[in-house]
Amino acid sequence: MYSVKLMVEEHDNILNLLTVIKKACCGIMDGQEVNDSDFRKIIEFARNYADKHHHGKEEQILFREMTDRLGDIGSKLIKQGMLVEHDMGRLHISELEKALNQYKDNPRTEAKLGIVTEAMGYANLLQRHIDKENLVVYTYAEKNLSPDVLESVDQRVRAFEAEADMNQIQETYIKILQELEEKYSASLL
Ligand SMILES: [Fe+2]
Numbered sequence: 078m079y080s081v082k083l084m085v086e087e088h089d090n091i092l093n094l095l096t097v098i099k100k101a102c103c104g105i106m107d108g109q110e111v112n113d114s115d116f117r118k119i120i121e122f123a124r125n126y127a128d129k130h131h132h133g134k135e136e137q138i139l140f141r142e143m144t145d146r147l148g149d150i151g152s153k154l155i156k157q158g159m160l161v162e163h164d165m166g167r168l169h170i171s172e173l174e175k176a177l178n179q180y181k182d183n184p185r186t187e188a189k190l191g192i193v194t195e196a197m198g199y200a201n202l203l204q205r206h207i208d209k210e211n212l213v214v215y216t217y218a219e220k221n222l223s224p225d226v227l228e229s230v231d232q233r234v235r236a237f238e239a240e241a242d243m244n245q246i247q248e249t250y251i252k253i254l255q256e257l258e259e260k261y262s263a264s265l266l
């Protein structure tokens with residue numbers, strides 16, 4: 078199915094961001110300075126690509142069909158699982174931004190700890206979240222939604238992608254991700 082294939086590819090991009098986050102945090106643990114501008118780029122990618130672009134399609138299109146059509150199990154899986162985790166991700170990112178601002182104003186170890194804690198909280202949460210979607214949630218949708226609903230999901234996802242493409246969303250954020258990956262390619266985990 079087109080939509081699931083596309084969203085699994087987006088997961089791969091998000092997982093690459095998580096590797097960058099881990100490398101940046103390990104650098105801080107090893108005594109390197111906090112790179113404010115790299116963390117701002119991480120936040121931008123997390124908000125605009127992982128959340129708005131990727132979670133946007135899940136929440137507005139695929140997950141909506143699952144909660145409406147797959148009974149109690151589908152509804153619980155999405156509402157109490159996936160949507161709660163999207164919210165927790167948003168919270169980690171806004172707390173990360175706060176810690177970065179605090180560190181900029183007053184570079185104390187406590188703020189540095191906040192940066193690493195929130196960034197790694199986000200990375201670990203999203204890692205588990207993506208594994209669950211790839212292995213359980215998307216598979217469940219493909220098996221249990223009817224072919225005409227799946228077809229309509231595909232159509233709406235194609236329209237969402239076309240609009241994002243007009244605004245150069247994919248191009249802009251993949252470029253930011255590639256620059257970060259290149260910069261941290263030599264860092265070991
Ligand atoms: Fe999700």
Ligand SMILES: [Fe+2]
Pocket residue numbers: 084088131132135207210
């Ligand atoms: Fe996802």
